[in-house]
Structure formats: C-alpha cells, structure tokens
Amino acid sequence: MKTPKSLIRILSFSVLSLLSAWTAGCRSGKSSVTLAGSTAFQPFAEKLAERYMLIHPEIGVTVQGGGSAVGIQSALSGAADIGMADLVRLPAEAAELQPVTVAKDGIVIVVHPSNPLSGLTLDQIRGLFNGTIRNWKELGGSDAAVTVVSREAGSGTRTSFEQIVGGFSLTGDAIIQDSNGTIRETVANDASAVGYLSHGLLNEKIKALQVDGVDCTVEAIQAGRYSLVRPIFLLTRGAPTGAAAAFIEYVRSPDAQKVIGESGLIPAIQ
C-alpha cells in the first residue's frame, strides 16, 4: 500500500519538473500591454483596460499595482510597458521616462461629520498639519485635541499635498495610514480627526471642508480655483510605441476621459 506521503511526493515532483520545463515557455500569442504602478490609479486603469479590450479584443491589457516607485522601476526595467505615477514632481530616476498626463485628482480635506467647521484657509491647514494648532477650539470648533491623519512619506497624495500647501513639515505625532480607504475609515471613527484623500472617495461617513472658501468640484478644479490638485501620469521609456502608444491614445480619447470623469477623477482634457 503506497503511503499518501510518497504519492504526494511523486505528484509534486512531477508538477515541479513540469513547471520548470515550462518557465521559459512562450507567453500567450496575442500582443499585450502591461501597466504597473500607482495603487490610487490602478482601479481606474483596470476599468479603462476593460473597455479598451472590448474594442480591441486582440490586445491583452493587464494592470498591476505596487505603488508609483514600482511603476517607475517596471517601466525602466521593461517589466511593464507603461508605468503609472501620481507624484506632482517625478523623482530623478524617472528622468529617462516620458510622462503623459491622463487625469487629475482633487485632494480634499476631510473631518468627522460631527465637526462644526465648514472650511479652512491654507494657513489654517498648514497650522493643523505642522502641529501649531493643537485644539479645534482655536478654529472655533469644539474643545478637543486635534488628531492629524496623513499618508505615508513618498505617497503621491501626500507629496502633492505638502508641495501645494507648502512651507511645513508634518507634526511628529501625526497618525500615518497608507491608503485612502484606511484614512477615510480612521477619520470616520474619530470625532476630532482631520485628514486628506482623493475627492473620489467622499461618502456620508466623512465631511469635506472648503479650501480658501472653494469647494472641491470638477468645475472649480477645471477652472483652476481649487488649489489642491495633482496630475496622474502614464510613463513610457522614450516615446510610446506600438500597443502601448495605442492604449495611451485611447486613454486620452474623449470616450475614456468621460469614463475617468464619471468614476471619480478629473479628466485631463475637457
């Protein structure tokens, strides 16, 4: 009676040898485009890829996440054809890559719905985030210590937020969360919290504040009145060619820009 142990052993050795024989095997026949990078733009890129593949079934588009740095690295190393980044200013390594703006994203200041305030000036925002304003009552709110919630160092949203507001370094005891979803959850569960995230994620559990009296709306951003805006880039090594160029062209087409507008980002081209 063969014990199950030796059966498993033989089975997996055959699987292993099969795998190793196939590793260099050819990839799927049809030409394919791979995007990788910013986790914030990934869902939108997937939606665009879905629609693009309906129109061009012969091209396979796969979208990966991992963050802007992975996007830049993959574009440089060729692991991905197109890198996705949401940084206001691209780092030095990205010098060889050619950026194309495909969307914009409004950054909105959010507080707990119970917070009586309706808007903040840039100076007040600077005061809150560099820790000089420590209690809401200094801004006319209720008497409670401010919990500052921010994104992690290097994230596109934070870098753009700090570069646009400018002139401050984040207070030491700020809570750091590394995604829009967790920031929203943290603010929604802490009455004295203040944070910032993409305007596409607003829902009833959190309240958006005006910046210098301007609401974060598509019109305000298009007209340039709302200041906290950052671009979303698609990066290619040199000028885009072949299937990658075709996809980037599609993303900038009116049909795709409309889809971007509807699903929570701001079209780059009116």
Add this chain to the structure above:
Amino acid sequence: MIRIGEKTVRRLLMAAAFSAIGGLLLIALFIFKEGLSFFIETGFRRFLFSDVWDPQSGRFGIFPMLVASLWVTLGAMTLGAPLGVSVAIFLVEFVPRSVMRVVKPTIELLAGIPSVVYGFIGVMVLAPFIRSSFGGPGLSLLAASFILGVMILPTIISISVDAITAVPASYREGSFALGATRWQTVRMVVLKAARSGIIASVILGMGRAVGETMAVIMVAGNAVKIPHSPLDSVRTLTANIALEMGYATGRHREALFATGIVLFVVIMILNTAAGVMVRKRVSGKRG
C-alpha cells in the same frame, strides 16, 4: 519490491534540503545586498540611534521604530503565548478528543483570515474602543499588540496541540499511577516531554508577530515616536518597510532594506532569548 538504493535516496533528500536552504539563503543575501551599501555610506550609529526619520530630507533614524518593534512583539507575546499554550493544554488534556477535532480546524481558520481584514476590524472596532475607554488616538501600541496577539494564536495553538498529543499515553499513566492529579501530570510530565514542540510554536508564533505587516500598519498609527505609554501611536520596523517601499527610490529604498537587515538581527536575538526563556521556565517547573 525493488529497493531504491539508499544512496540515491540520500542524494535526493540532500538535493531537496540544499535547494530549500539555498532558496532561503538567497533571500537573506538579497536583503543584505540591497541594504549593506546603505550601512557602508552612513554607518550604523546615526541610523540606529537617531530618532528623526525624514526620507525627503535624507535623514534616516530608526531608533523609535526599533523600540516600538520590541514593545509590540513583547505585547503580542505576553497575550499570544500564554493564551495559546493554555488553550492547547486545555484542548488536549481537558476536552474530549471529538470536540478537539472540530475546534482545532476552526481555530486554524484564524490563520487563513487575511491580515488586512484584522487591520480593518482593528480600525473600526478596537481603536474606537481603546480611544473611548482609555483615551489617546486609539490607533496605538496596545491595539497593535492585541491584534498581533490574536493573529499568532493559531500558529501557537496548533503546533503546541501536536506537541502535547505526541506525548505517549504511558507517560501520563505513569504519573496518574503515582496519585498525581491531571494538572500535576501536565505540569510535571507532559509539558516537559512536549517542551521542544512548545518552544518551536512560540518561536514560530513570534516570527509571525514580528513579520506581520498589513494589520500592524492599520492599527498602530505609525507615528515615528518613542512610545511612553501603550496608548501612544507607534511605527514598527516592519510597518516602516511596507509603508514606504511602494514609493521609495534611491537611498530611501536602501534605507528600507537596511531596516530589513536590522529586523533580521532583531529576530535572531529574540529567537535565542525566547528559546532560552521558555526552556528555563518549562524545565524550571520540575522544582
């Protein structure tokens, strides 16, 4: 039955052993290669003992995170290890075998739940509870320790259960025959016989706690500060690596790998300490 030559079997097993160990070595080398150049440039002292971590301005100090990692691991172990071993003892010694056979797979279910889910439960349930009943931001050292303590339970429980069930029945019968109660038998005979398995479960559980990334990020608050109370928000070495790796390039990325090296050394120290401590306490019981 054809007799597979002893020599071929030994060679096959040796090949498998070395490929496994080779793979693991590859990872250790990968971490050291990426991180070592950073140490050569900036040296150990400033990196380990300065408490300012600001990659944008090129200042890399991980002392607060080192302290936080030790506190979080200690917190997780003080909850997870005793609770885990107690549950394992209770399940094997004081509960009918049929009940144990159902409870153990369900407890192991805890191991299959993604750490992200634990993270969200922490943010939505645990943090508000800590904030309301103890004060502070809620996302804190205490929350991280509690969540990690729960996450390592399946590892500690299932491996300890196996270690304890492996103790031959004759050991227990010998002790009963001398008039010992069930608990005296467990304390003086069973635990000592199952000691190496229990040590392995504690060490693997601690490994899981130290290596956990996603859940810790979501509940610890990640402020780069030396914690003075369990209610302070903290950032562990692991959280720091995971938080910024997606966006780190150049020296910032090397600094994160250097953090990986420090973490590897911390794990080695914790493993040896845990091994010695458990060995002393379990054998010390013979008293």
Add this chain to the structure above:
Amino acid sequence: MPVKFSIQRLSTYYGSVQALRSLSMDVAPNRILGIIGPAGSGKTSFLRTLNRLNDLLPDFRAEGRVLLDGVDINGPDTDPVLLRRRVGMVFAMPVPLPMSIYENLVYGPKLTGIRDYQRLGEIVEKSLRAAFLWDEVKDRLNLPALRLSGGQQQRLCLARTLALSPEVILLDEPSSGLDPISTARIEEALAELKSAYTIILVTNNTKQASRVADETAFFLMGELIEIGPTEKIFTAPKDRRTEDYVTGRFG
C-alpha cells in the same frame, strides 16, 4: 562441531565508554544459547551487535570480528539490511508497530518483495501458530496491535520476527514484565523452534536460562567469564564469580 556465529576479540564502544572487552566465543546452530549476567554487563549490547542494530546509534564503534557462517558481518560486502533478515530480534519491551496485527506480521515479508496475498496469509498463520498466538487472534487480524495484552503483544513480536523466516533469533529478556503463563508459553515456543533456528536468549532470570538453554554464557562487566553446557554452569561452574552469581550471592 559446526559453528553459526564465531566471535573473535569483539570490543564495542559508545563514544568513549567501552561496553564489551575483547570477547571471544562460538555459537552452535540449532541450539539455545542462554546469556546471563547482572544488569550493565554488556548482554544487550552484545545482542544488538549481532544484527548490527547498534549502527543506529551515532557514536557506536565495534572492534574485532563477528563471523556469521564464516563471513564477517561488519565486513564491506555484508549488507546490514540482508543481515537483519537472517538475524531476527525480539525486544525486551514488546513494541508492536502502530498498525493492525496483520500489517505487523507482513511488514517484514513485504520488504523482501513478497506480494502474493495467498502466500502472505500462509506466512501469517505459520508464524502465529509457532508463537502459540494463532487461536487467540485468528479471526481479528485487522484489530490494531496495540489493543492486545502484554503477553499477546510479546508473542506477536516473536511471530513478527518468525515471519521473516530468519536463521537466527535474538531474544532480549523476552519475558520481563510477563505473567508466568505467558512466560511459559514463550519458553514452549522456543523449545519447539530450536530445531529450525539458532536462538540466543539474553535473560537476567537465571531459572529461565537453566530451564531452556542448552549452553549458557556468563557475562560480567563486559567480559565473558565462562561458557559451557547449562547443567555444568549451574552445578559445577569453573569460575568462582559464576558460582557467586548463579547461587544468587550477588547480582
């Protein structure tokens, strides 16, 4: 006088500790050799050297020669696996493998490549009858072996060794911890088996040796003090130390 085992200046070491001190003796085939002596006199170590079971111990070393039918068992051309099929062993404490009675019995034969169900059945019956266990278990062979009583387990271990149809059977204090009836059963079986096998019985129960053994050897502190026909050893031992031990003055 034909010789089965010829042991020449055999010394064994566990790391730095010496167990046997340059021991020489001949073992005649188809007879029962009893080995008596106080605990720690090297009796078991000697037995485990004959089927090279001591090889499992990492720091074990043997010097001198042990010839089985004229061939040195520690020599390069002796395959320990084949040796153990010719030299079976029954341990002091009965250790049934955690399988059914049937699987315990066919474990050895299957290793030699016997697959035929019919033939295995015959071997099982023959060995159980030889160990006087057949009638008690013949209709519950699929029962897990651990369910048997102590005496039955010891006879199962004897049957399991017989199933290998070895040439030599080594018994390491087979009746320690057994009731008198089971002990008698084992001794009956051995007397029966003498004609077909060479048997070496290690026992610290001198009466058992006197009852069953043809020749008896007396071990003390790793040395062979005296060996000879059982009646002579028990009535007129040459060496005073043998006399002291046999008459129960020490040991």
Add this chain to the structure above:
Amino acid sequence: MRLPPRLTQAFVVSLLGLATAATLVILVFVIVFILRKGLPAIDSEFLFTKPQDMGRAGGILPTLVASVILPLIAVAIAAPLGISTAVYLTEYTRESRVTRMIRFGADCLAGIPSILFGLFGFIFFVTILRMGWSLLSGGLTLALMILPTIIRTTEEAIRAVPNAYREVSTSLGATRFRTTAKVVLPNALPGIVTGIMLGVGRSIGETAAVIFTAGSSLRMPASIFDSSRTMSVHFYILAREGLSSEMAYGTAAVLILSVLAVNLVAYGLMNRFIRRRS
C-alpha cells in the same frame, strides 16, 4: 501556603477553560463581523461572474480561481521540499552545529516580513527570471515564505515519533528510507498536516507579497503564467482604495468559508487515515 492539589487542579482548569473561551469568543466575533457585513453581497452572480466597474459590481470568479491555484502551487513546491529537508535534517544527518544553524536560520526567516519576500520575488522571479507577474512567480515566492514553517513543524513531528518504532522496523530488515516512509512519516502525519495547513492559511491570506509577484490583474488566469488577483488582494484593493466595502467583505466572507472548508476536509482525511492505521 500550598493549596491542596485538588483545589489547584480545579482553579487551573477553570483558568485554562477561561482562556479557551476567550479565544473562541474572539474567533466567533471575527467571523460574525465578517459574515454579517459580507453575506448580503453573496449570490450566484457574485460567485460566478467577472468583476465590473473596478470591482464595485459583478462577481469575484477570477479571484476565486486564483485563490485556489496560488496556494496549491505554493504547497506543491514547499511541501515536498520542506518535508524532504526535515527528513534529511532529522533522519539522514547527525545532530550537529550545521543542523542547528539551519534550524535557527529557518526560524529567523519565518519572521521576515512578507513585503521583503514580495520584493525579492518581484526582482528575482518577475524581473530577472522574466516570469513576469504570474501565478508561478507568486507561487514560488509564497513557497519560500511558508517553507520555514513546514520544515520546522515536520521536524518536530518526526522527532516526536518514538525511537522504538525505528528500531523495530530496522530489525525487521527495513532500510532507513523504508523505515522513514512506512513508520516515521505516517506517524508524524498530524504534525506535517498542521504545518501544511498553516502554510495554506498563510498563502491564502497573504497580500503584500502576492501583489508584487502574482500581481493584481482582474482577468481570469488562462495558465500559471498569467497574472491574477487572489481574494485577499481583492479585499485589500477594494477596502483600502475605498472602492466598495460591501464587495470587499463579501469577498472576505467567501474566503473564510472556503478556508474553513479546506481545513475541515484536510483534518477529516487525516483522521480517517490515522483511524485506519492505529
């Protein structure tokens, strides 16, 4: 003041019972939390169709498929390697400084954060070996991640098998390999299955390492060379990018129920195997 043994026994047993109750309460709370939020989203469409609109609608079929294939690849590689290593370390070599060092190395690597395994996989499998983002790269990376646990649990299980069994098997003319295959491993099976189940649990629940290696493409994987998103990664992206918490918890609920099913089946099989033997 030494309590009479009877009393300490009662006191300690109630303490241990309390600990078990607390653990079970936490377990039930976590499961109820997820199922309460997730069950409403589950219906046949949710289970058998592709995700639409960034995962805010449609089903999670591709992630179901990936969540089955990925742990299978990881265990198919890590189990034989891990068990063979453990057998080699316990049965075929003498306890020496080298074996102790290997064991210590495995313990330390069990503590390495999964993000570093993910990065290693990304650079080594995805980029250098040009496997790209694929279930294969993910499977290999996860295999390396769960290898230390499988090696250690298998070793402990093998060491727990009484030496007497090895001696009896050897004395009946079995080679070392036969003894290991026929007596040692079958008796160490419970420990080995525990190690493998912990490995499966970890690889199903893993997110960080998987995103960098198996990727997070929403398309149905046609072969192990295609990138695909497991249920955990799907929950990770839906919940953290704030796309849809209903769908996120629906995915988590399906994940929990499948992990529970896998655990119960594995233990059922193992217990049947053991009951048949001893």
